[in-house]
Amino acid sequence: MAANVALVLLSSCSPSTSAAAASLLPRRRFLPSRRRRASSRATTIMSALGDDPIREWILTEGKATQIKGIRSIGGGCINSAQRYDTDAGPFFVKTNSRIGPEMFEGEALGLKAMYDTKSIRVPLPYKVGSLPTGGSFIIMEFIEFGRSRGDQSDLGRKLAEMHKAAKSDKGYGFPVDNTIGSTPQINTWTDDWIEFYSKHRLGYQLELASRRYGDSAILEKGQRLIKNIRPLFDGAVIEPCLLHGDLWSGNISSDSNGDPVILDPACYCK
Incomplete structure:
Protein backbone atom coordinates (compact mmCIF):
# COMPACT_ATOMS: atom_id res chain seq x y z
CA MET A 1 0.00 0.00 0.00
CA ALA A 2 2.98 2.33 0.56
CA ALA A 3 3.58 2.53 -3.18
CA ASN A 4 0.00 3.69 -3.71
CA VAL A 5 0.43 6.36 -1.07
CA ALA A 6 3.58 7.59 -2.79
CA LEU A 7 1.85 7.85 -6.15
CA VAL A 8 -1.03 9.83 -4.67
CA LEU A 9 1.28 12.16 -2.82
CA LEU A 10 3.39 12.92 -5.88
CA SER A 11 0.68 13.14 -8.53
CA SER A 12 -2.32 14.69 -6.81
CA CYS A 13 -1.31 18.22 -7.91
CA SER A 14 -0.87 19.20 -11.53
CA PRO A 15 2.05 21.52 -12.48
CA SER A 16 -0.38 24.40 -12.92
CA THR A 17 -1.67 24.15 -9.36
CA SER A 18 1.44 23.04 -7.50
CA ALA A 19 2.77 26.58 -6.99
CA ALA A 20 -0.53 27.81 -5.59
CA ALA A 21 -0.80 24.79 -3.32
CA ALA A 22 2.75 25.33 -2.09
CA SER A 23 1.92 28.91 -1.11
CA LEU A 24 -0.77 27.63 1.27
CA LEU A 25 1.67 25.39 3.14
CA PRO A 26 3.92 26.48 5.98
CA ARG A 27 7.64 26.62 5.27
CA ARG A 28 9.34 23.22 5.51
CA ARG A 29 10.94 23.87 8.90
CA PHE A 30 7.47 24.23 10.42
CA LEU A 31 5.99 21.01 8.93
CA PRO A 32 4.79 18.57 11.59
CA SER A 33 7.18 15.63 11.97
CA ARG A 34 4.55 13.12 10.81
CA ARG A 35 4.07 14.99 7.51
CA ARG A 36 7.85 15.24 7.02
CA ARG A 37 8.19 11.50 7.57
CA ALA A 38 5.37 10.74 5.10
CA SER A 39 6.93 13.01 2.49
CA SER A 40 10.34 11.41 3.06
CA ARG A 41 8.87 7.92 2.72
CA ALA A 42 7.12 8.86 -0.54
CA THR A 43 10.34 10.27 -1.98
CA THR A 44 12.28 7.17 -0.91
CA ILE A 45 9.71 4.82 -2.45
CA MET A 46 9.64 6.63 -5.76
CA SER A 47 13.44 6.78 -5.81
CA ALA A 48 13.58 3.03 -5.19
CA LEU A 49 11.15 2.40 -8.03
CA GLY A 50 13.27 4.46 -10.39
CA ASP A 51 16.37 2.50 -9.44
CA ASP A 52 14.69 -0.90 -9.78
CA PRO A 53 13.01 -1.49 -13.16
CA ILE A 54 11.73 -4.90 -12.01
CA ARG A 55 9.77 -3.44 -9.10
CA GLU A 56 8.70 -0.50 -11.24
CA TRP A 57 7.14 -2.77 -13.88
CA ILE A 58 5.45 -5.05 -11.32
CA LEU A 59 3.93 -2.08 -9.45
CA THR A 60 2.72 -0.34 -12.61
CA GLU A 61 2.15 -2.49 -15.69
CA GLY A 62 2.06 -5.65 -13.59
CA LYS A 63 -1.04 -4.27 -11.80
CA ALA A 64 0.33 -5.04 -8.34
CA THR A 65 0.13 -2.53 -5.49
CA GLN A 66 2.30 -4.46 -3.05
CA ALA A 166 3.73 -22.98 -36.39
CA LYS A 167 5.11 -23.65 -39.86
CA SER A 168 7.32 -21.00 -41.36
CA ASP A 169 6.85 -19.41 -44.78
CA LYS A 170 10.25 -17.68 -44.52
CA GLY A 171 12.36 -20.82 -44.55
CA TYR A 172 14.65 -22.01 -41.78
CA GLY A 173 15.76 -19.65 -39.02
CA PHE A 174 14.16 -17.15 -36.62
CA PRO A 175 13.50 -13.39 -36.57
CA VAL A 176 16.49 -12.82 -34.24
CA ASP A 177 19.68 -14.57 -33.26
CA ASN A 178 19.43 -16.05 -29.77
CA THR A 179 21.41 -18.25 -27.39
CA ILE A 180 21.50 -21.91 -26.46
CA GLY A 181 22.56 -21.69 -22.86
CA SER A 182 24.90 -18.71 -23.08
CA THR A 183 26.32 -19.73 -26.47
CA PRO A 184 25.28 -17.51 -29.42
CA GLN A 185 23.01 -19.15 -31.98
CA ILE A 186 22.78 -17.77 -35.52
CA ASN A 187 19.28 -17.84 -37.04
CA THR A 188 19.66 -16.10 -40.41
CA TRP A 189 16.74 -17.08 -42.64
CA THR A 190 17.79 -19.71 -45.18
CA ASP A 191 15.72 -21.38 -47.91
CA ASP A 192 17.49 -24.73 -47.72
CA TRP A 193 17.51 -26.74 -44.48
CA ILE A 194 20.75 -28.60 -45.15
CA GLU A 195 22.49 -25.28 -45.86
CA PHE A 196 21.03 -23.76 -42.68
CA TYR A 197 22.01 -26.71 -40.51
CA SER A 198 25.46 -27.05 -42.05
CA LYS A 199 26.36 -23.37 -41.82
CA HIS A 200 24.52 -22.00 -38.79
CA ARG A 201 24.51 -25.04 -36.53
CA LEU A 202 27.34 -27.50 -37.25
CA GLY A 203 29.68 -25.02 -38.92
CA TYR A 204 29.22 -22.23 -36.41
CA GLN A 205 29.66 -24.54 -33.41
CA LEU A 206 32.81 -25.97 -34.96
CA GLU A 207 34.20 -22.46 -35.42
CA LEU A 208 33.49 -21.60 -31.79
CA ALA A 209 35.13 -24.81 -30.59
CA SER A 210 38.15 -24.26 -32.81
CA ARG A 211 38.65 -20.67 -31.62
CA ARG A 212 38.29 -21.60 -27.97
CA TYR A 213 40.16 -24.91 -27.83
CA GLY A 214 42.32 -24.87 -30.96
CA ASP A 215 41.26 -28.43 -31.83
CA SER A 216 42.05 -28.70 -35.54
CA ALA A 217 41.23 -32.43 -35.64
CA ILE A 218 37.57 -31.98 -34.66
CA LEU A 219 37.28 -29.02 -37.04
CA GLU A 220 38.55 -31.12 -39.97
CA LYS A 221 36.18 -34.01 -39.13
CA GLY A 222 33.26 -31.62 -38.84
CA GLN A 223 34.01 -29.97 -42.15
CA ARG A 224 34.23 -33.39 -43.80
CA LEU A 225 30.79 -34.25 -42.39
CA ILE A 226 29.33 -30.98 -43.69
CA LYS A 227 30.65 -31.67 -47.21
CA ASN A 228 29.01 -35.10 -47.24
CA ILE A 229 25.80 -34.42 -45.35
CA ARG A 230 23.37 -33.80 -48.22
CA PRO A 231 23.14 -37.42 -49.49
CA LEU A 232 22.11 -38.50 -45.98
CA PHE A 233 18.78 -36.72 -46.50
CA ASP A 234 17.94 -37.89 -50.01
CA GLY A 235 14.19 -38.43 -50.23
CA ALA A 236 13.46 -36.75 -46.89
CA VAL A 237 10.56 -34.28 -46.81
CA ILE A 238 11.58 -31.41 -44.54
CA GLU A 239 9.20 -28.57 -43.65
CA PRO A 240 10.25 -25.59 -41.53
CA CYS A 241 8.32 -25.53 -38.25
CA LEU A 242 8.85 -24.00 -34.83
CA LEU A 243 11.19 -25.89 -32.50
CA HIS A 244 11.95 -25.30 -28.83
Whole structure:
Protein backbone atom coordinates (compact mmCIF):
# COMPACT_ATOMS: atom_id res chain seq x y z
CA MET A 1 0.00 0.00 0.00
CA ALA A 2 2.98 2.33 0.56
CA ALA A 3 3.58 2.53 -3.18
CA ASN A 4 0.00 3.69 -3.71
CA VAL A 5 0.43 6.36 -1.07
CA ALA A 6 3.58 7.59 -2.79
CA LEU A 7 1.85 7.85 -6.15
CA VAL A 8 -1.03 9.83 -4.67
CA LEU A 9 1.28 12.16 -2.82
CA LEU A 10 3.39 12.92 -5.88
CA SER A 11 0.68 13.14 -8.53
CA SER A 12 -2.32 14.69 -6.81
CA CYS A 13 -1.31 18.22 -7.91
CA SER A 14 -0.87 19.20 -11.53
CA PRO A 15 2.05 21.52 -12.48
CA SER A 16 -0.38 24.40 -12.92
CA THR A 17 -1.67 24.15 -9.36
CA SER A 18 1.44 23.04 -7.50
CA ALA A 19 2.77 26.58 -6.99
CA ALA A 20 -0.53 27.81 -5.59
CA ALA A 21 -0.80 24.79 -3.32
CA ALA A 22 2.75 25.33 -2.09
CA SER A 23 1.92 28.91 -1.11
CA LEU A 24 -0.77 27.63 1.27
CA LEU A 25 1.67 25.39 3.14
CA PRO A 26 3.92 26.48 5.98
CA ARG A 27 7.64 26.62 5.27
CA ARG A 28 9.34 23.22 5.51
CA ARG A 29 10.94 23.87 8.90
CA PHE A 30 7.47 24.23 10.42
CA LEU A 31 5.99 21.01 8.93
CA PRO A 32 4.79 18.57 11.59
CA SER A 33 7.18 15.63 11.97
CA ARG A 34 4.55 13.12 10.81
CA ARG A 35 4.07 14.99 7.51
CA ARG A 36 7.85 15.24 7.02
CA ARG A 37 8.19 11.50 7.57
CA ALA A 38 5.37 10.74 5.10
CA SER A 39 6.93 13.01 2.49
CA SER A 40 10.34 11.41 3.06
CA ARG A 41 8.87 7.92 2.72
CA ALA A 42 7.12 8.86 -0.54
CA THR A 43 10.34 10.27 -1.98
CA THR A 44 12.28 7.17 -0.91
CA ILE A 45 9.71 4.82 -2.45
CA MET A 46 9.64 6.63 -5.76
CA SER A 47 13.44 6.78 -5.81
CA ALA A 48 13.58 3.03 -5.19
CA LEU A 49 11.15 2.40 -8.03
CA GLY A 50 13.27 4.46 -10.39
CA ASP A 51 16.37 2.50 -9.44
CA ASP A 52 14.69 -0.90 -9.78
CA PRO A 53 13.01 -1.49 -13.16
CA ILE A 54 11.73 -4.90 -12.01
CA ARG A 55 9.77 -3.44 -9.10
CA GLU A 56 8.70 -0.50 -11.24
CA TRP A 57 7.14 -2.77 -13.88
CA ILE A 58 5.45 -5.05 -11.32
CA LEU A 59 3.93 -2.08 -9.45
CA THR A 60 2.72 -0.34 -12.61
CA GLU A 61 2.15 -2.49 -15.69
CA GLY A 62 2.06 -5.65 -13.59
CA LYS A 63 -1.04 -4.27 -11.80
CA ALA A 64 0.33 -5.04 -8.34
CA THR A 65 0.13 -2.53 -5.49
CA GLN A 66 2.30 -4.46 -3.05
CA ILE A 67 5.30 -6.79 -3.28
CA LYS A 68 4.89 -9.14 -0.34
CA GLY A 69 8.15 -11.01 -0.68
CA ILE A 70 11.02 -12.02 -2.94
CA ARG A 71 12.79 -15.36 -2.73
CA SER A 72 15.44 -17.09 -4.75
CA ILE A 73 14.42 -20.24 -6.62
CA GLY A 74 17.69 -21.18 -8.26
CA GLY A 75 18.13 -20.42 -11.95
CA GLY A 76 20.90 -22.75 -13.06
CA CYS A 77 24.52 -21.95 -13.87
CA ILE A 78 23.82 -18.96 -16.16
CA ASN A 79 21.07 -16.86 -14.57
CA SER A 80 19.61 -16.13 -11.15
CA ALA A 81 15.90 -16.63 -10.62
CA GLN A 82 13.49 -15.18 -8.10
CA ARG A 83 9.83 -15.45 -7.26
CA TYR A 84 8.14 -12.11 -6.58
CA ASP A 85 4.98 -12.58 -4.51
CA THR A 86 2.48 -9.72 -4.90
CA ASP A 87 -1.16 -8.95 -4.29
CA ALA A 88 -1.67 -9.48 -8.05
CA GLY A 89 -0.15 -12.97 -7.90
CA PRO A 90 3.41 -14.26 -8.26
CA PHE A 91 5.89 -13.30 -11.00
CA PHE A 92 8.95 -15.21 -12.15
CA VAL A 93 12.06 -13.08 -12.69
CA LYS A 94 15.41 -14.09 -14.16
CA THR A 95 18.44 -11.82 -14.00
CA ASN A 96 21.95 -11.92 -15.39
CA SER A 97 24.56 -9.51 -14.09
CA ARG A 98 26.95 -9.92 -17.05
CA ILE A 99 24.88 -10.30 -20.24
CA GLY A 100 22.81 -7.56 -21.87
CA PRO A 101 19.09 -7.81 -22.70
CA GLU A 102 19.64 -9.43 -26.12
CA MET A 103 19.75 -12.91 -24.56
CA PHE A 104 16.43 -12.44 -22.75
CA GLU A 105 14.88 -10.71 -25.77
CA GLY A 106 15.55 -13.85 -27.82
CA GLU A 107 14.09 -16.00 -25.05
CA ALA A 108 10.99 -13.82 -24.80
CA LEU A 109 10.33 -13.99 -28.55
CA GLY A 110 10.71 -17.77 -28.45
CA LEU A 111 8.36 -18.15 -25.49
CA LYS A 112 5.76 -15.91 -27.14
CA ALA A 113 6.01 -17.82 -30.43
CA MET A 114 5.39 -21.12 -28.65
CA TYR A 115 2.67 -19.60 -26.43
CA ASP A 116 0.79 -18.31 -29.48
CA THR A 117 0.42 -21.85 -30.89
CA LYS A 118 -1.96 -22.66 -27.98
CA SER A 119 -0.60 -26.19 -27.96
CA ILE A 120 1.71 -26.70 -24.99
CA ARG A 121 2.03 -24.64 -21.84
CA VAL A 122 4.94 -22.21 -21.62
CA PRO A 123 5.39 -19.22 -19.29
CA LEU A 124 4.14 -16.02 -20.93
CA PRO A 125 6.89 -13.37 -21.05
CA TYR A 126 5.97 -9.89 -19.83
CA LYS A 127 9.02 -7.63 -19.82
CA VAL A 128 12.71 -7.61 -20.76
CA GLY A 129 15.07 -4.83 -19.77
CA SER A 130 18.48 -3.66 -18.60
CA LEU A 131 19.56 -3.45 -14.96
CA PRO A 132 20.99 -0.12 -13.75
CA THR A 133 24.03 -1.92 -12.33
CA GLY A 134 24.67 -3.81 -15.57
CA GLY A 135 23.17 -6.97 -16.96
CA SER A 136 19.53 -7.64 -17.72
CA PHE A 137 16.26 -9.16 -16.57
CA ILE A 138 13.14 -10.90 -17.84
CA ILE A 139 9.79 -10.96 -16.05
CA MET A 140 7.35 -13.71 -16.93
CA GLU A 141 4.36 -15.67 -15.76
CA PHE A 142 4.99 -17.80 -12.69
CA ILE A 143 3.90 -21.40 -13.19
CA GLU A 144 3.58 -23.60 -10.11
CA PHE A 145 5.34 -26.82 -11.06
CA GLY A 146 4.10 -30.28 -10.17
CA ARG A 147 6.19 -32.98 -8.56
CA SER A 148 7.29 -34.65 -11.78
CA ARG A 149 7.86 -33.94 -15.46
CA GLY A 150 4.38 -35.23 -16.17
CA ASP A 151 3.17 -37.68 -18.80
CA GLN A 152 5.89 -37.90 -21.45
CA SER A 153 3.51 -39.26 -24.10
CA ASP A 154 1.32 -36.20 -23.55
CA LEU A 155 4.42 -34.04 -23.88
CA GLY A 156 5.21 -35.67 -27.23
CA ARG A 157 1.69 -35.12 -28.55
CA LYS A 158 1.65 -31.46 -27.54
CA LEU A 159 5.08 -30.86 -29.07
CA ALA A 160 3.81 -32.36 -32.33
CA GLU A 161 0.81 -30.03 -32.17
CA MET A 162 3.14 -27.07 -31.70
CA HIS A 163 5.25 -28.11 -34.69
CA LYS A 164 2.19 -28.42 -36.91
CA ALA A 165 0.69 -25.14 -35.68
CA ALA A 166 3.73 -22.98 -36.39
CA LYS A 167 5.11 -23.65 -39.86
CA SER A 168 7.32 -21.00 -41.36
CA ASP A 169 6.85 -19.41 -44.78
CA LYS A 170 10.25 -17.68 -44.52
CA GLY A 171 12.36 -20.82 -44.55
CA TYR A 172 14.65 -22.01 -41.78
CA GLY A 173 15.76 -19.65 -39.02
CA PHE A 174 14.16 -17.15 -36.62
CA PRO A 175 13.50 -13.39 -36.57
CA VAL A 176 16.49 -12.82 -34.24
CA ASP A 177 19.68 -14.57 -33.26
CA ASN A 178 19.43 -16.05 -29.77
CA THR A 179 21.41 -18.25 -27.39
CA ILE A 180 21.50 -21.91 -26.46
CA GLY A 181 22.56 -21.69 -22.86
CA SER A 182 24.90 -18.71 -23.08
CA THR A 183 26.32 -19.73 -26.47
CA PRO A 184 25.28 -17.51 -29.42
CA GLN A 185 23.01 -19.15 -31.98
CA ILE A 186 22.78 -17.77 -35.52
CA ASN A 187 19.28 -17.84 -37.04
CA THR A 188 19.66 -16.10 -40.41
CA TRP A 189 16.74 -17.08 -42.64
CA THR A 190 17.79 -19.71 -45.18
CA ASP A 191 15.72 -21.38 -47.91
CA ASP A 192 17.49 -24.73 -47.72
CA TRP A 193 17.51 -26.74 -44.48
CA ILE A 194 20.75 -28.60 -45.15
CA GLU A 195 22.49 -25.28 -45.86
CA PHE A 196 21.03 -23.76 -42.68
CA TYR A 197 22.01 -26.71 -40.51
CA SER A 198 25.46 -27.05 -42.05
CA LYS A 199 26.36 -23.37 -41.82
CA HIS A 200 24.52 -22.00 -38.79
CA ARG A 201 24.51 -25.04 -36.53
CA LEU A 202 27.34 -27.50 -37.25
CA GLY A 203 29.68 -25.02 -38.92
CA TYR A 204 29.22 -22.23 -36.41
CA GLN A 205 29.66 -24.54 -33.41
CA LEU A 206 32.81 -25.97 -34.96
CA GLU A 207 34.20 -22.46 -35.42
CA LEU A 208 33.49 -21.60 -31.79
CA ALA A 209 35.13 -24.81 -30.59
CA SER A 210 38.15 -24.26 -32.81
CA ARG A 211 38.65 -20.67 -31.62
CA ARG A 212 38.29 -21.60 -27.97
CA TYR A 213 40.16 -24.91 -27.83
CA GLY A 214 42.32 -24.87 -30.96
CA ASP A 215 41.26 -28.43 -31.83
CA SER A 216 42.05 -28.70 -35.54
CA ALA A 217 41.23 -32.43 -35.64
CA ILE A 218 37.57 -31.98 -34.66
CA LEU A 219 37.28 -29.02 -37.04
CA GLU A 220 38.55 -31.12 -39.97
CA LYS A 221 36.18 -34.01 -39.13
CA GLY A 222 33.26 -31.62 -38.84
CA GLN A 223 34.01 -29.97 -42.15
CA ARG A 224 34.23 -33.39 -43.80
CA LEU A 225 30.79 -34.25 -42.39
CA ILE A 226 29.33 -30.98 -43.69
CA LYS A 227 30.65 -31.67 -47.21
CA ASN A 228 29.01 -35.10 -47.24
CA ILE A 229 25.80 -34.42 -45.35
CA ARG A 230 23.37 -33.80 -48.22
CA PRO A 231 23.14 -37.42 -49.49
CA LEU A 232 22.11 -38.50 -45.98
CA PHE A 233 18.78 -36.72 -46.50
CA ASP A 234 17.94 -37.89 -50.01
CA GLY A 235 14.19 -38.43 -50.23
CA ALA A 236 13.46 -36.75 -46.89
CA VAL A 237 10.56 -34.28 -46.81
CA ILE A 238 11.58 -31.41 -44.54
CA GLU A 239 9.20 -28.57 -43.65
CA PRO A 240 10.25 -25.59 -41.53
CA CYS A 241 8.32 -25.53 -38.25
CA LEU A 242 8.85 -24.00 -34.83
CA LEU A 243 11.19 -25.89 -32.50
CA HIS A 244 11.95 -25.30 -28.83
CA GLY A 245 15.62 -25.60 -29.78
CA ASP A 246 17.06 -26.67 -26.42
CA LEU A 247 14.75 -29.42 -25.30
CA TRP A 248 16.33 -31.56 -22.60
CA SER A 249 15.15 -32.88 -19.23
CA GLY A 250 16.11 -29.68 -17.38
CA ASN A 251 13.79 -27.61 -19.58
CA ILE A 252 10.76 -29.86 -19.16
CA SER A 253 8.33 -29.87 -16.25
CA SER A 254 4.61 -30.06 -15.52
CA ASP A 255 2.16 -27.69 -13.90
CA SER A 256 0.09 -28.37 -10.79
CA ASN A 257 -2.50 -30.12 -12.98
CA GLY A 258 0.10 -32.48 -14.42
CA ASP A 259 0.08 -30.85 -17.87
CA PRO A 260 3.50 -30.60 -19.55
CA VAL A 261 5.42 -27.31 -19.46
CA ILE A 262 8.49 -26.38 -21.49
CA LEU A 263 10.76 -23.43 -20.77
CA ASP A 264 14.16 -21.81 -21.45
CA PRO A 265 13.93 -22.13 -25.25
CA ALA A 266 16.41 -21.42 -28.02
CA CYS A 267 13.71 -21.31 -30.69
CA TYR A 268 14.10 -21.48 -34.45
CA CYS A 269 12.24 -22.94 -37.39
CA LYS A 270 13.76 -26.10 -38.77
